[in-house]
Amino acid sequence: MCRWLAYTGDPIYLDTLITQPDHSLVQQSLNSKLNYNNAGQLLSTNGDGFGIGWYDHRPEPGVFKDDIPAWHDKNLANLCHHIRAHTFMAHVRATTTGDIQRTNCHPFSYKNWLFQHNGQISHFPRLRRELQLSIAPELFPAIHGNTDSETFFLLALTYGLMENPKRALQRMVEEVLKILEREDKDGVLNLSFAISDGLKLYTLRFSHNEAPMTQFYSTDPSCMEEFENDEIPPIPNGCTVVVSEPLDHTDSKWQKIENNCFTTIKQNQVTTETFL
Amino acid sequence: MCRWLAYTGDPIYLDTLITQPDHSLVQQSLNSKLNYNNAGQLLSTNGDGFGIGWYDHRPEPGVFKDDIPAWHDKNLANLCHHIRAHTFMAHVRATTTGDIQRTNCHPFSYKNWLFQHNGQISHFPRLRRELQLSIAPELFPAIHGNTDSETFFLLALTYGLMENPKRALQRMVEEVLKILEREDKDGVLNLSFAISDGLKLYTLRFSHNEAPMTQFYSTDPSCMEEFENDEIPPIPNGCTVVVSEPLDHTDSKWQKIENNCFTTIKQNQVTTETFL
Amino acid sequence: MCRWLAYTGDPIYLDTLITQPDHSLVQQSLNSKLNYNNAGQLLSTNGDGFGIGWYDHRPEPGVFKDDIPAWHDKNLANLCHHIRAHTFMAHVRATTTGDIQRTNCHPFSYKNWLFQHNGQISHFPRLRRELQLSIAPELFPAIHGNTDSETFFLLALTYGLMENPKRALQRMVEEVLKILEREDKDGVLNLSFAISDGLKLYTLRFSHNEAPMTQFYSTDPSCMEEFENDEIPPIPNGCTVVVSEPLDHTDSKWQKIENNCFTTIKQNQVTTETFL
């Protein structure tokens, strides 16, 4: 399983969240001590690539990806120390399907949209053809890699992500479930998305036939305080941070996003709706 | 455009042809002085990855690929110095379509088959969806990259490459031309394939709406002599070498393969048939 | 031989010079048609890695490097499209000595300083030990790669680059020549440096026993016009661009920097002094 975080609010340097905290996403990618799932199983190392996507003064996002572990990458540390953004996301990958290559790293981008995912679908190699046939033909050239995640993103675009994100994701999930169930009644679909158009940040938490992936958010500027070392500047007021994994020691500052929820975030306004 | 070579005969170390000669494939990948096409235009550098595939004592071939230039790669030099094979191929890539990633590097393999290509099809990004729909569903999971070449290989497998190579390639080319011509009457299809099952070596030279890519072969053990330096061992009797690019100074030892030809090679027996 | 450019002036997006012009540094790295040296010899492809370094709001520069060709790198294109800097440099590498690895890519950085180089010293593998013994012991841990260029940078730092750049480079060159001449009276030292502390841009052009590498600068905001395509924004007034290679069609807008010159640049004020 992968891990991700997302931020929206006043511009901050990316290293504030991605590389500097003692329990930063990059630290999590290596240090498997904390990587237990709900069932108490030790999860695998997130060493199969990483990526960041951010919005600054350009309408379309910047994206930087590599197919190597994040933990010792000097480019990542350096870029996160120099890039400021009002909205950004970051992802570390542990592959369940798909080769180790940059085109399989998150976030994926299309025009002004960014998308990242943690989760899985059963039998993806067998289902891939039918899922990709449902992608709009004009979006088919945008398939660069061979992951379920990129397929989900292009399906969501096909169903109108840029016009109505929630509705598009609903139609996408319904279509994917239909294809999955034809293959296997007990097949798993487990989705934890972070999506942005540069204006708002959206997340989806949805699962079918499996315990859902986690999502937590905080609008508390002190939410990273316990992980801070001297070098981390404070997080500004009026922002929201969303993470895919529990940060156990700071429960009171972090809100759990319930399963089957679609969330819309603007600054520190977090609106959660039932998804399906 | 890419470049490739292929060998079949008594086992030799791969460096005999791939890395050691003064005008080896690896030297060609860097040294653009000789990279002129038929029209006298200087061709681009082949720095977008490389690959080797070989047959030794295992039925399925060994494959080694990387998405970096071949010219300074110590792994490639070292492996070619240690690997002996009775049949092998090597490829250096200059991308016309598809990302720079290992899954886009040649040769492609499937079971005991190897396949490499130099050439192009017009409008591949637009045609890719329809071409890939023609791939047998059970072969769809074998799509790892996003090149026309891998698509051609999986189409050939779909049409029976493993049973009747020539017939399968004919059906594949007919199908591809049909799809191409619906998109663009003047669209180009230009194919130079090397294919092997470990028993025989096959090549195809075919072009439509463009001057064909070149193919030359030699069964002369002294065919590399002019490029030899002291370290290259002689090539054994009873072998065949095929190359995608002209080696101008040794014309008399090299035979041009005509356009629209399918060639079957076993040791130094070279049988050429009209293709379509 | 490598190629580089450097810019100082009002902040611009890096792609204005590095990736967008028709004859950009990245285009030059691949397209060997224009890579002739003074003697009319076709130069090798600059495919052995690249790097950019830039100054924004942080005192220390940002640096991004990779050991793959620049020409198809999406990270480089994306970052140059999003990063704005008042002073920056970029480098494409064709190795003469040193492995293909990120730690051998330019620019090199130390605290608030950046350094990049095009050139060579004869017999570097044999001279390296003695040259590196002259590096201040406290700077020895800063040796990450195995190039002459990094060694020159650390020697310059040893001799006081941060206090008096010209004097430090003079002492460095004198020391290097002494070591070189003990090995080979006819040995070549050929240096073309771009250096910055984030406040000024410095260049050195110096050669010994060989025709010097070239350097050209322009303070003309229209200097890139002939290479512009529609997407390139104009360069602001009051800036200076320095390049390592001749741009033949725009001679009148570009000034040649003479050999044996140390140049100091602040905005569009260019001061050239005899070096030794």
Next chain:
Amino acid sequence: MCRWLAYTGDPIYLDTLITQPDHSLVQQSLNSKLNYNNAGQLLSTNGDGFGIGWYDHRPEPGVFKDDIPAWHDKNLANLCHHIRAHTFMAHVRATTTGDIQRTNCHPFSYKNWLFQHNGQISHFPRLRRELQLSIAPELFPAIHGNTDSETFFLLALTYGLMENPKRALQRMVEEVLKILEREDKDGVLNLSFAISDGLKLYTLRFSHNEAPMTQFYSTDPSCMEEFENDEIPPIPNGCTVVVSEPLDHTDSKWQKIENNCFTTIKQNQVTTETFL
């Protein structure tokens, strides 16, 4: 800390030990569940590169390295499935010092010698200059990376590794301890080497001021049986396998090599001598 294995005996395919067993070196590199040290601490993931070195029909060894994790590398799996060797070693890296680059990956080679290491020396960045000054000047050009391990190998060569391995390692360790103790009386030196000239396999286990790294060997052809799955062929009689990490469930088939021991192995003849 790194991990390694070494084999000598009748030729076997490398995947027999490196990639196929359920508890193979490559599995260990990822699956941190078993990576506890003597103190019960979970050790870090070995994702910072890997390498294999082997002896076949050439006097000098083949070497293949990459600076990415071993666990999903198709090249490694493919090469280990096709390469047969009578003597080989393999290494997965978790860096304590030195950049992530191929020149820092083990095994290191020089002429017909291979060398790999697990361990550390305190304060290596500060000690590196003095240690490397002790390398014979004619071997200085062989420094390609920036690890303590490569430095130890070149020091061993300096002190006569090719003539008398044990004596050379003794002199090397004495020299290194002298340099270390001038810097820090409590400094740690912890060495676990595997070395070969293609005729014999040597190991060193030595520690100073720290609990030693482990070494285990087996001459029992069934030593891998408990880790075997159906695809693993049996190990031949008359061979020796050495590993750097405990394989707890098979204690009776594995012998612990004591600390401060130099071991010489030829087929299944294992001779252990007190080192210092």
